[in-house]
Amino acid sequence: MLDRLINxxxxxxQYYTILLLWQAMATTLGMAVIGCTMGFAFGFVLVCLRQLTGWVFLPVRIVTIVYVDLFRRVPFLVILYLVLxxxxxxxxxxxxxxxxxxGICILSIAYTAEIIRAGFESVPRQQIEAATVMNFNRLQILRSVIIPQAWPVILPPAFAYMVGFIKDTALVSQIGVLELTSAGKILNNRxxxxxxxxxxxxxxxxxxxYPLSRLGAFAEARLAPPRNR
Amino acid sequence: MNYTFQFGVALAQLPVLLSAALVTLELAFLAFWGGALIGVAGATAKTYGGPALRRLASAYVVFFTNTPALLQIYFIYYGLPEFGVLIPAFIAVVLGLMLNAGAYLTEIMRAGFISVRRQEVEAAETLGMSLFQMVRYVIVPHIAKTIYPSLANFFILLVLGSSMGAIFSVNELTGTAIDISTENYRWLEMFLLVGVIYIALTFIASVSLALIGRFAFRVKAKVF
Amino acid sequence: MHHLEIASLGCRYGKLEVLRNVSLTVAKGEVVSLIGPSGSGKSTLLRVLMGLTPPTRGEVKIDGETIDYGSSRCVRTVRERMAIVFQQYNLFQNMDVLRNVTIAPVKIKRRPRPEVEADAKRILAKVGLSDKHHAYPDELSGGQQQRVAIARALALKPEILLLDEVTSALDPELVNEVLDTIRGLAADGMTMLIVSHEMAFVREVASRVVMMDNGQVIEEGSPRQIFDAPTSERCREFVGKILRH
Structure with a gap:
């Protein structure tokens, strides 16, 4: 057995295998980067929409809540097949x-929105009240108070999520995209x-x-104090 | 788009899908409890073990949390036969999920271990508790209460993760849906239905776990 | 005419009536102190005045003008004329002292930054924090934080300053530095509505004391009247209990 391995x-x-793996790895990384970027951009928008008050925006709030809660209850594989x-x-x-x-973006938006929401909600209510009595409007509160205080809370789980996300992309091998996992199957079939x-x-x-999870651990340690500059 | 939905065809398969959902739960349960055992062992090694044991447990966690569960199952399912060990797909999937879950649960359990405060133990000692009593009445309840929300959350992730069984032809929910769809070609309807079943399944699981948490550990777990 | 006039104000959270029927007035330059057991509605009254909690009935007038707490435009003008200091300071944790004090005048009132900063530095000097312009809230003691919070409120140039138990969260040795700051404001003729448990301080600085219990005004009068010769049984009981320790 071991002889066979060594042989x-x-x-x-060889050149061909390494090229295949290199391209596959780039695809995997690319998908993860796009997924995370879109996830954070749209997840952020989703959470901001959820902050809107008043009955006029009730449908908007319901849509954002339903989106985030439902897509986190369906396996990625099923989402992929549905999108396909x-x-x-x-x-x-x-x-x-x-x-x-x-498919990747649909999934990552739901999960990052949840991470961002938890960060927003970690900002004490009193901070928002203090801004309210000084006539800050909602956008100003969001920009000057909530976001600066929320991001140290958001960053560590966000890194953890990105690490997880690279691995989640392995499932797209099932719909025939050539990334790391499918490259493995191809080589195995050879x-x-x-x-x-x-x-x-x-x-x-x-x-x-691994480097990303180290970075996440580092960020968590650095951001442990409640303040950021 | 000119696609005519035929939900009747998909709904007719509901009984089959529901029994497949039981297999999904079975996978999740096996992986969870197996993973929990590994987690307790791993967390004990990492917290109280000697340097070698600690390093071993850390290496296990780092490796298994930084690689995809799918690949871990591939490795087991296709790799073990090269050692002459042939295992059925179901076992390979359970084993893979279990090892993967074990790594995450090690970290969750360790957070619980660390959260036990010295003062609490000292308070128990001054009350004249024996070691067993201390573990039984002070330490375990404290740990359980601390890690329960993470455990509940992780179980839900395992229910979703068990869908990887489909890739190895295990007839859990997703796998069964694929099998049926290849015969009746109603992929969209089937997968919409399967999505709804997963939502219902995890929702029921979340609610029951929240209730169990409230009554057993007085944890206020959020369902959403 | 009274500067601030509160007439039969009521407020409820669900079934709980926090304010039943509160009427009181504050004249320009007056320091009115609200006392009473916890849960008597003093803080809620201040929250209602600032538009943080909607009133369920009654009315509030500033300079004879009735305030409509249902209209956000009206609430904005109220918040321009009154400022509040909270028990827990509520300084913005992500901003240094100077920015905490200047952000609202610059960003909300759109006054020129150099002018606002000069103003802020003057106010910070007055509360004794000239050397802390670039400190962050978590680097300051509770007493210092509370003085920054007072400076932040003053920078808004309010006509009336509301103080909500501003020394209750402080360690005993830090109480006096904050009280001194308030004494200074009173001497400058600042109109204030103060909720406080520091009875000696209230007696010294208040021009009028209002005793509240159970969401109602029980008695009001000069500090002498309230502390030395209260007429109602409830007030006598409360004052007796407080002064005994």
Whole structure:
């Protein structure tokens, strides 16, 4: 068994394999970056919409709450299949990669919105009252008081989420996007040892994700005091 | 889009899907309890173990939390046969989820271990409690109360995560939906229905866990 | 004419009647002190005045003008004329002292920054914090934080200053520095409505004392009257209890 492994290694680490893995890793990273960026942008908008008061905005508030709560109760795999078949029904020519990215964004918006909301809610009510009695409007309160005080609370779980998110993208291998996991399946099908292939892929995921989780731990330690400058 | 929804066809499969949902819960339960055992062992090693044991537990946690659960299952399912160990897909999925959950639960449990304050232990000592009594009446309830919300949350994540079983042809909820859809071609309807079942399932789980938490540990867990 | 006039004000949270029927007046330059057991509605009264809690009945007039707490425009003008200092200071944790004091005049009232900063520095000197312009709230003692909070309120140039138990959260040795600041304001002729449990201070600085209990005004009069010769049984009981320790 071990002999076979050792025999395979030179054949495995050849130009072609390395190129495939490199491209796959770039795709994985790219999807994670797009997903997180979109997640934070739209998640932030969603949370801000949720802060609107008055009955006029009740439907808006309900939509944001329902979106965030429902999509966090459906497995990513199911979301992916839904997006796949829905988009293929609308536009049969849509690329698999774009479908995967849309699925990723739907998921990440829901989860990041929840992280951002928890951060916003960690700001004491009295801080908001103090601003209110000085005639700050809601936007000014958000900008001057809530966001500066919330981001140290948001950042550590946000990093943890991003780390998790790189791993979540592994599931898009199921709808046929060529990223790290599918590269592993391809190489395994070519006859390379599963131990060698999936072991390598595991290490590559680790290489992507570990620095980010260290950064998250560092951010958490740095931001532990309640204040930020 | 000119797609005619035919929910009747999907709804006819509801009984099959519901029994598949039980398999989903089974997977989640097995992974959770297996993971919890690993978690207790890992947290004990990390908190009270010697340097070697601590390093081993840390390495386990770091590796398993920084790689995808899906890949861990691949490694087990396709890798173990190369050692001559053939295991059924269901076992491989449970094992993979369990090892993955164990890493996260180690961290959750450790947070609970650390939260036990010295004063509380000292107070118990001055009351003349034996070690067993102290663990039983002071330490365990304290830890349980501290980590319960995280545990409840993690269980929900495992219910969702168990859908990875579908990739290994385990007939849990998602896998069954894929099987049926390949026969009746009503993918969208089937997956919409499956989504609703997952929402219902996790919602019921959240509510029951919140109730259990309230009565057993006096934890005010939020359902949403 | 009274500067501030409160007439049969009522406020309820659900079934709980926090304010039943409160009437009181404050003239220009007067220091009116609200005393009474906790839960008697003193703080709620201040919150209602600032538009943080809506009143359920009654009316509030400033210079004879009735305030409509349902209209946000009207509430804005009220907040321009009155400022409040809270028990827990509520300084913005993410801003240094100077920014805490200047943010509202600059950003909300749109006054030129140099002018506001000069003003703020003058006020901070008055409350004895000239050396703390760039300190953050969590680097200050409670007493210092509370003086910054007073400076922040003063920078808004309010006609009436509301003080809500501003020394209750402080360690005993820090109480006096805050009380001294308020004494100074009273000497300058600042109109104030003060909720306080510091009876000796109230006696010294208040021109009028209003005793509240159970959401109602029980008795009002000069400090002498209230502390030395209260007429109502409830007031005598409360004052007796407080003065005994």
């Amino acid at each position: 395979e290694i030179p054949r495995f680490f 078949f829905f988009i293929q029904a609308v536009n049969p020519n849509a690329s698999l990669l774009s479908i995967a990215v849309i 006859g390379f040892s599963a131990l060698l292939v999936f072991g390598t892929i595991l290490v590559l995921y680790f290489v992507l994700s």
